[in-house]
Amino acid sequence: MYFNSIDFAIFLPIVFLVYWFITQKNLKLQNALIVVASYVFYGWWDWRFLSLIVFSSLVDYSIGLALKKEEQQSKRKLLLWTSIGVNLGFLGFFKYYNFFADNFVSAFSFFGQPIQPNTLDIILPVGISFYTFQTLSYTIDVYKRKLEPTSNLISFLAFVSFFPQLVAGPIERATHLLPQFYKKRVFHYSLAVNGCRQILWGLFKKIVIADNCAEYANMIFNNSSDYSGSTLFMGALFFTFQIYGDFSGYSDIAIGTSRLFGFDLKQNFAFPYFSRDIAEFWRRWHISLSTWFRDYLYIPLGGSQGGTLMKVRNTFIIFLVSGFWHGANWTFIAWGFLNALYFLPLLLTNKNRKHTTSVVAQHNYLPNIKEFIHISFTFLLTVLAWVFFRANNLSHAFNYLKGIASKSIFSLPEVRPSYLILLIVFFICIEWMGRRSLFAIENLLIKKHFSVKLAFYIFLIVLMFLFYGKEQAFIYFQF
Known part of the structure; x- marks a missing residue:
């Protein structure tokens, strides 16, 4: 369902009226309505992918509860990597399987060993890159004890599938959006x-x-x-x-x-x-993704704390990963690499935060x-x-x-x-x-x-x- 479609022009007023005039006095009903509306919104493209978003949500919800009870660090890490593996595994399969298969074939052909490609006719689930990062932020923040895991399944499902930003962001952090589902909401004209x-x-x-x-x-x-x-x-x-x-x-x-x-x-x-300058551009473009990579990848890699080589390495990693996040094509990687080159002079002259x-x-x-x-x-x-x-x-x-x-x-x-x-x-x-x-x-x-x-x-x-x-x-x- 597109925002610029007749379908959405009918869908939005109906959900709005039910939300404020029928379920207003009951927070649980409001959240449940959001879940139902979000699943209808997402299923409008292909209902089969609803199972994917539900499964991903249930995995991270369960892991969050397990992290709350677990104190042993090795087991907490195992839980964290289970979440990362499941989420990135789905993302990698649906989005990048054919990319890696095709390049694997090309590499062997280059060395004179042609092989038959074994690609699949995979349909990319709409918005998978966005809600995957959103659920990952929840698990990572719970692991780092920055966020208390929720035991409210409906609120968590609503957080993951919230229909306005489900398909193309902004990528909301659990620390910011999830608590809003716990509080009574009052209509403000x-x-x-x-x-x-x-x-x-x-x-x-x-x-x-x-x-x-x-x-x-x-x-x-x-x-x-x-x-x-x-x-x-x-x-x-x-x-x-x-x-x-x-x-x-x-x-x-x-x-x-x-x-x-x-x-x-x-x-x-x-x-x-x-x-x-290009540093300011990246602070103003797709802010939710840029800050996500900064907090969950760039800083854990050492950020700007190390020597020059580490700073350069981390900069290229962040831009290359950002490029690859956008799609399974070398053009996106080249786009990320070029932006890293743009950024490099500012980094080396300490003008990247001007x-x-x-x-x-x-x-x-x-x-x-x-x-x-x-x-x-x-x-x-x-x-x-x-x-x-x-x-x-x-x-x-x-x-x-x-x-x-x-x-x-x-x-x-x-x-x-x-x-x-x-x-x-x-x-x-x-x-x-x-x-x-x-x-x-x-x-x-x-x-x-x-x-x-x-x-x-x-x-x-x-x-x-x-x-x-x-x-x-x-x-x-x-x-």
Whole structure:
């Protein structure tokens, strides 16, 4: 069930009304409703995969209870590794089995020993990378005694399967989301309005920006050998805005929907394309995944505490694993490797934490010349890296970049849809004006008369109807 579908437009109001008007006085019923609604939401794609998420939930729930009773460290480690093995085992089988099988065959063929591939026709369960990391955070935190394990099965099932963020995040920590299922939730009109505002902006990002950019990005990437360097660069730009509008749009809808039900989810995007260096970009892009890898992989490996070689090693590990998390293709690993290379000069010069708190032009309307140059350069690096993310394979990516670097980069692009360029400019302006908020239109026009705000919201809705095209699946559903 897609957020931008008629199905969800019917599903959400029904769940909302039952949640607040029928089960409001009973917390257990509310949580049970969330579980049922979440399973319906997830089963809408393929009901067979419900058994997978239920099994994974029951494993981690049981291991959490066992960890509570067990004091012997060796047995606690065994329980932890059982959880890790089960969760990553499922993830590895469904997502990476064919990748490793194909590369195993290629390796033997390279050395003159051709063998028959033994691949399987495996369907990737939607959102498996997201809920796997979410359940793992629970077990790891319980193991580290940072979290008291729950004995409330319904609350735990609701935490794992919470439908707004189940399929594509944010990846919520058990320490943050799980306790919210224990507390009575009261409807707050102002929070609900704020949630609707964020849903509206998320839908605008997806329908108007991402889906329209997808049309031209797909056309150019799928026929890249036919276009000039300038057109190829336009294609990379379109994909850059497509993936941001698509993924951050999903997060906005998820967070806004959660707010309708009295839940608070963490911010997942913080205007990353306004970053002044690549380190700041990664603190603002897919924040829930970046911080997950930081806390559960980078820091346990030693983080930045060791010598230079250890810092470099850990940096490459974190980016390569992040790339591989996104998909079973060498292009994602190359994308992670390239971002590690981008990050390396900042790390070696101790400038990787230069921009950790304030947003660009914090107290000004516009960035100064230095900030503008830094933002532009960081954005350019990001655009080029996205080529690997979008390309079909490494050869396609390198040929695409080679095409961009050709003399034809100075020619006029063959593909330059003026309406889409204007929409992107409008989108950038709104994002820039709202960069100090949790999402772009949270406080935009907040002090203006109600009629002005209403006119703006209607304008966004009109744009969605005008530029609504073919229903596109969210990009991160495949991860």
